[in-house]
Amino acid sequence: MxxxxxxxxxxxxxxxxxxxxxxxxxxxxxxxxxxxxxxxxxxxxxxxxxxxxxxxxxxxxxxxxxxxxxxxxxxxxxxxxxxxIATLQYYPEARTIMDIGGEDCKIMEIRDGVLTSFIMNNVCGAGTGAVIEAIASRLGMRIEEVGDLALSSTQKLDFPGKCGIFCQSAVVSRLNAGAAKSDIMMGVVRALINNYLTLARGIQLSPPYVFQGATARNGAMIQALEEQLDHDVIVPPQCAVMxxxxxxxxxxxxxxxxxxxxxxxxDALCHRSMNFRCEDCPNQCEVTHLYEGEKFLGGVGSRCGKWDARPRVLGVPESGTGALAGAREDPVCITLSPS
Missing domain, CATH: 3.30.420.40 (ATPase, nucleotide binding domain)
Known part of the structure; x- marks a missing residue:
């Protein structure tokens, strides 16, 4: 097939x-x-x-x-x-797509099946799943347990959502004051969602809303989103792999x-990577080359692209300025044993 x-x-x-x-x-x-x-x-x-x-x-x-x-x-x-593209395949009438990743988050605005605008935060982790995972670890639980525990909350607690460090500090304070873990986690989830939705300034959020990414499997996140949007949110069954x-x-x-x-x-092949810094221009790009045995496969990290498709030769500068510096090769072959 x-x-x-x-x-x-x-x-x-x-x-x-x-x-x-x-x-x-x-x-x-x-x-x-x-x-x-x-x-x-x-x-x-x-x-x-x-x-x-x-x-x-x-x-x-x-x-x-x-x-x-x-x-x-x-x-x-x-x-x-x-x-x-994935959202419109399953939900052609969608108008707002929300994705909260492990270390970034994004909101996409759709009109008549066309992406009209989007905003993405990949600088601060406060509105991402990383905060939930870090606090869950601090409370001695797995990230998969957070949703069910938070949904059993009976007391509404407020937490600072704009900074992950301040939020974690507030969690410790609440924990030491005897607050229930379920109330703490639901409060953290609400704070995260509130911070996430501040991304939407300048974007018109309108239903149907589609929430995807692995964090969409967390029932507490869905509930917090629906509370703040005052509307139902669609979660695709295959949300984690959209x-x-x-x-x-x-x-x-x-x-x-x-x-x-x-x-x-x-997994049957032997891969190795080689890293170096190019000093041909003020960018001083950090370049990574990937090899399969002795065969050069390609490179990433070169802003001008000149190192993407050709290997470097140790000791031979690209120009008269001494183009290669800090060359380091990772000699470890990456192989996997049969599982």
Whole structure:
């Protein structure tokens, strides 16, 4: 069966999705990001199916440029576009898309099936899932337990939501004052949502609202959103992998004649990375090159692009200014044992 593969590589997780010719989801996978190369290798191996013939691939997310090299992606697009395409595939009447990631968050405004504006915060983690996870860890619980516990809250508590550090400090104070963990977590969730919605200044939020990303599996987050929006929020069943679905749909529509996909079994290959700083100009780009054995696969980090498609040669500067500095090679081959 012909299929298209989408991979969304974020700072906290890597998501995989396979779709068929009609855009139906065949399979998906959500993994914690424990290193982009290792996680992608493991994910491709898990999602592999001999019945599927991958005829096109796409990647998105903050790690998309490096991911493109590792897996041999045919198209590379931003997560804003990927999330929008996936949402409109399932909810064509959607007007507001909300995504709270592990370390960033975004709001997209849709009108008549077209992305008209968006805003993204990837500078401060106060309105992201990282705050919830850090506080959950402080309270001795797993992030997966937060939603059910918070929904059992009986006392409304206020917390500062604009700064994750201040919020954590307030949590300790409340905990030491004898507040229930359920009340603390629901208060933190409400503070996070309140801070998140401040992003919407300048954007007209209107229903239907679609909430996606892994944090949308948290029932307390949904409740807090609905409280502040005073409206129901749609949560897709496949909310955690919507970015991967979106980029797979874009790959399907791109008319790829011949895929560059390197296969599901990258775990059998030996990859190594090499890092250096280019001093040809004041940018002093920090460049990473990826190799498969001795074969150069590509590079990321060069603003002008000159190191993207060619390897460097140690001791040979690119110009008369001594272009290479701080060269460091990671000699460790990244391989996975069979699981």
């Amino acid at each position: 012909k299929c298209w593969l989408g991979v969304d590589c974020g700072s906290v997780s890597v998501k995989f999705a396979l779709i068929d010719e009609d855009g139906n989801l065949l399979d998906s996978l959500y993994l914690r990001n424990e290193g982009i190369t290792e996680t992608v290798q493991r994910g491709l191996k898990k999602i592999c199916n001999d019945d599927y013939e991958v005829v096109g691939t796409g990647c998105t997310g903050s790690g998309r440029q490096f991911l493109k090299i590792i897996m041999g992606a045919d198209i590379v697009k931003t997560e804003i576009l990927a999330h929008t 970015g991967a679905i979106g980029i797979a749909l874009m790959a399907r529509e791109s008319g790829i004649a011949r895929t560059r996909f390197r296969g599901f079994h990258l």
